[in-house]
Amino acid sequence: MTRRSVGLIDIATAAGVSRSTASRALRGEDRVSSDTVEKVRRAAESLGYVRDLRASDLASNQASAIGIMLRASERSFYGEIAARIQTVVGQQGLDLIIVNGGDSRDTQMRAISSLLGHKVAGVIIASGRASMEVAQYAASFAPVVLVGLSCSSSDIDSTVIDPDSERALARAVLSYGHRTVAVTSAAADVSRTLYDRAEVFSSELRDGGATVVDIGEAHQGGAQLAQAVTTAIKAHATAIMTGDDPTMLSVLEELQRRRISWPDQVSVTGFDGVGVFASPLLGFTTMRQPVEDLGQTAIRLVMTRIADSSAAARHLYLPGRLLPGRTLGPVPSLD
Amino acid sequence: MTRRSVGLIDIATAAGVSRSTASRALRGEDRVSSDTVEKVRRAAESLGYVRDLRASDLASNQASAIGIMLRASERSFYGEIAARIQTVVGQQGLDLIIVNGGDSRDTQMRAISSLLGHKVAGVIIASGRASMEVAQYAASFAPVVLVGLSCSSSDIDSTVIDPDSERALARAVLSYGHRTVAVTSAAADVSRTLYDRAEVFSSELRDGGATVVDIGEAHQGGAQLAQAVTTAIKAHATAIMTGDDPTMLSVLEELQRRRISWPDQVSVTGFDGVGVFASPLLGFTTMRQPVEDLGQTAIRLVMTRIADSSAAARHLYLPGRLLPGRTLGPVPSLD
DNA sequence: CTGAAAGCGCTTACAG
DNA sequence: CTGAAAGCGCTTACAG
DSSP states (O other): OOOOOOOHHHHHHHHTSOHHHHHHHHTTOSSSOHHHHHHHHHHHHHHTOOOOHHHHHHHHTOOOEEEEEEOTTSOHHHHHHHHHHHHHHHHTTOEEEEEEOOSSHHHHHHHHHHHHHTTOSOEEEEOTTOOHHHHHHHHTTSOEEEESSOOOOSSOEEEEEOHHHHHHHHHHHHHTTOOEEEEOOOOTTTOHHHHHHHHHHHHHHHHTTOEEEEOOOOTTOHHHHHHHHHHHHHTTOSEEEOSSHHHHHHHHHHHHHTTOOTTTTOEEEOSBOOGGGGOTTTTOOEEEOOHHHHHHHHHHHHHHHHHOTTSOOOEEEEOOEEEOOSSOOOOOOOO | OOOOOOOHHHHHHHHTSOHHHHHHHHTTOSSSOHHHHHHHHHHHHHHTOOOOHHHHHHHHTOOOEEEEEEOTTSOHHHHHHHHHHHHHHHHTTOEEEEEEOOSSHHHHHHHHHHHHHTTOSOEEEEOTTOOHHHHHHHHTTSOEEEESSOOOOSSOEEEEEOHHHHHHHHHHHHHTTOOEEEEOOOOTTTOHHHHHHHHHHHHHHHHTTOEEEEOOOOTTOHHHHHHHHHHHHHTTOSEEEOSSHHHHHHHHHHHHHTTOOTTTTOEEEOSBOOGGGGOTTTTOOEEEOOHHHHHHHHHHHHHHHHHOTTSOOOEEEEOOEEEOOSSOOOOOOOO
């Protein structure tokens, strides 16, 4: 196993031309005789040449990658988004550098700096915990787009599910007659996304005449989750709306532990509806996020902004799709 | 929004030192007076300097990233692995460049070339469809480790679940009395992993006195899946062993469509057991892959090999954990 | 169509 | 402890 390091000089020599010409031939520029191109290509092929992208990008002042910051341990929703983005980015002939933002402002700052150090053409941030300060910092160096979390910045694009879809889910709960509804929430500085979502749920529920019970964070699992469920039960909530599917699953597991059945005793809804959670077999009532669209839109936004950095920021809302499922049902009749 | 481009010269000037000194101060080398370090750091801070990693790596002949090739649309198992790897890589102060290998040898070759062009310190391949030829090619340039798929190459490390765990799952099926078992398979050139797994299942089942019915590929869904289930039923199989959880889910959905219940009419097993599939609420009988260990081991292997490229290749097998679930049960009694 | 030369933004012996 | 200079592997005006 030889670790060769064949450079441009090597193939230029082999082809009997200058480095300049070799470079031009390899990059497929015109103004190079087809003979030369052929010779150079052949030499590159046989010597196993692979262009050093770092040097190439440096010399030509280009970027061959775009960066994405996410939280490795985040719910699969962001993972799905990342997968779509990866595909689209690849089709554009770019590479994806992925960094783990982690939970704190500091780790996110480091992650972003790393991305910027690689001189990425643009930065995509996909994490419910993203710090706006970090996003703003990144935006002073490169085009930034937020996906899966909204913002109103004038120089950061964003794309996120339409709040109307969140409201639609709340209305679905109302339509089954629920008038005391528990809603999981999150501290704004922990997850802006979950915080906002809880707000939207709550206001829509109240508008529909329901009493909303804030049962706090439940997405952490453990004692907090048990506490949240207890609070919901004590308040005689007939439905529990969670901010994402994993939380819904945890709630259901907790209910099962307590021998409380659904949807006859209590209804539960989730959010995201990606992967397994969308399975009709499992029958979860949830809102499917438009992951494909979100991913593609994110790339489109960042590409547009790379092309024209002075364009006004755009904030695009994409509709979700309600998955009816079987975890939401009518209010239990008082016997 | 100003797109600044502050270079080493700028901060050297601001600090009143040479670029050499500025560079050294920023890199935290000794032999620099603490005054100078302070001045330079301050200047860098205030000017918003971010070191160009491309230039830095180029000049110092170092690599600041490692690369991973996977298939974006692959089952979540690989996604989970990637997430763990991302975390560990970050802890090592490296960045992760992720490329989509796709299905064909050609797309994989391009993906790998791109990684090599970025001069990554090592390459991790995590895709059931990975071409060995491509892996071998990569290995002639950088340390390569395969994760989630086995190989016996002498210059490519690998880490994968222990086949004993696959056998254990087959024995669990046998222990419930099943003697006619359907097994999904895959063409070796489509997914080496699934192909091998089907082989292991089959041989263990036969050793246990069971008749094995090869019902072909079912992980594609659609007509092929329906056909596979039909074949299993016609052969009077009392259990169906699938190669991964998503396939198991598809099979269950198909069974439900046909009003066939489990495990009383037919048992079904999956494989991977990550994320939602491990939920006791859902109760799938599957084998949990040691994703955390696989991810960490992959990094460890690649790091070791970066440090000593002449080390003999290591192939590490990690044990899985049987998740009992409720999709596997006793053979239905003949009424 | 091709080549010599300057330069991309850094690092690092070498000399002081 | 610090600086001038060479060099990392490319690209690209500029001149021919």
